[in-house]
Amino acid sequence: MGKIIGAKDLSDNAKKSIVVGRQSGLTMKTLAGMFNVTESCISKLLKSCNGKVGFPVRRRTGRPRITNRMEDRNILMTSRNNPRLPAPAIRREVFVNSPSPPSVATVKRRLNAAGIMGRRPAKKPLITKKNRAARVKWAKDHLNWTRQDWNKVLWSDESKFLLFGSDGIQWIRRPVGSRYNPKYQLPTVKHGGGSCIVWGAFSGTGMGPLHRVKGIMNQHVYKDILQNQMLPHLKSMGRGSIYQHDNDPKHTALLVKDWLKSRRVNVIEWPSQSPDLNPIEHLWEELERRCKNKRAKNSDEKFAQLQYEWSQIPMSSIDTLIGSMRRRCQAVIDAKGFATKY
Template sequence: MDRNIIRASREDPRRTSTDIQVVVTSPNEPVPSRRTIRRRLQAQGLHGRRPVKKPFISEKNRRSRVEWAKAHLSWGRQEWAKHVWSDESKFNLFGSDGNTWIRRPIGTRFDPKYQTPTVKHGGGSCMVWGCFSSQGMGPLRRIVGIMDRFQYEDILENTMRPWALQNVGRAYVFQQDNDPKHTSLHVRSWFQRRRVDLLEWPSQSPDLNPIEHMWEELERRLSGVRATNADQKFAQLEAAWMAIPKSVIDKLLDSMPRRCQAVIDSRGYATKY
């Protein structure tokens, strides 16, 4: 019975104790209680956990990810020296979008100490675009309204390009993901006119982009710091962004071989990065 319980859980990790109870029940043996099933699973190290959320990756994109990882596996800090990494991210004024848990006494639900403040009419977040290279942190640009191809072209022309020419040089290589506004004909035309080299990028690959961890670094630096409006939030973000030391950049670029190896080992599926 113990072996059947473990086997049922490993066959389908999403089975609950009730589901397993139905699977292992037979006419010739006593029915194990759900509590007994949970104890048996925990004894084998099979604890209930919230599954990590990762993007679905198609077979075609998995192959592309592995090919890209193999092509760049041996690249070091020298090969990445001319690359400019970019991305957009949203930061909430009052913390995370997800569910948060608190411990409070009975009858204190509406005590301000145990509340999560919100802002009406969508004023609770600040969207930004940022970039960096091996030379240092690039500019942080606030995104007003919905980011479209015209606003993105303005960011490239008036924010990214002047900084890249001054700090990286004319031979810089620009990295961006395959968001539709990034790959639109309008934006592609701008890259052609400005003769900007693009890093070929596999779809659904945030784990290969070190700027994702740069956003996490920025979030950590502002942990516990609140803002009353989006203007104040952007000022906090910009100050913390520019204060990120070059040692963080070097550490992220040094992680690229490990990221590539992780993609190869996972056969193109999402990795821990």
């Protein structure tokens, strides 16, 4: 005998056959054996349809909906017009003239049912209209660059790595009432425990230098990095190589510009507020992941960890990042200059 099934698993034709069979004189035990259900299941089915072959739709029990279709639509339209409005504000705006407005929980349920959930917004740079136009122009100018063209670019940037903890929000799952259990706490230290600032570069042909920045990063420190770290690596890439850096004030200082010009360094024009166009941002993320579970006693030890993991980043990661440049350019064009998922 197969597995016993319930009335919910029976098809409408099976239910009709059971009613007809009962009317024809078959016992409930016989019907239960024929359809592989229990006798109580047959009994409940016959009671629910009063022995008739038809199965009328029964009205749902429980409290009736407090909002109608028009009110539900207004809730969704208000949220879509201003995604930053919280549920209480949506309730006040939609039901301003209603003598008995629904609860905030009801408004939340209508939004959730439509797939509009409360989420933390992605943080992206504020991009002005002028910069959006510059981003689109840059993306169109470089949309059809080949892999060989991108291989000539030396990408660079600076990043900060904490010695203790993380800059991001961390989540845990814990039982109710265990907030202060040491198992579910996030340890902290005063002043963040220190940090290690680095300058790094890479190209489509491999990883470049990773240099530790001691003290304040200003135009003089940056010029020294260019002279001692960047320039030797750029020359090793061959003729026609291009250097990339963003429009940070220390990068665009007159001292730095004059030095680059005197050394005949070809610098790619870069649109402001465009970290999504610089693939090195993803290398920083990978480097952070690689060092996540490693404790460092001081900044020297931290930099040693970073330098080792930087050298271990595989060529496949570089190939993936360089291969994404066309998609990045297309994404900027499609977004009309606004920030993209990159």
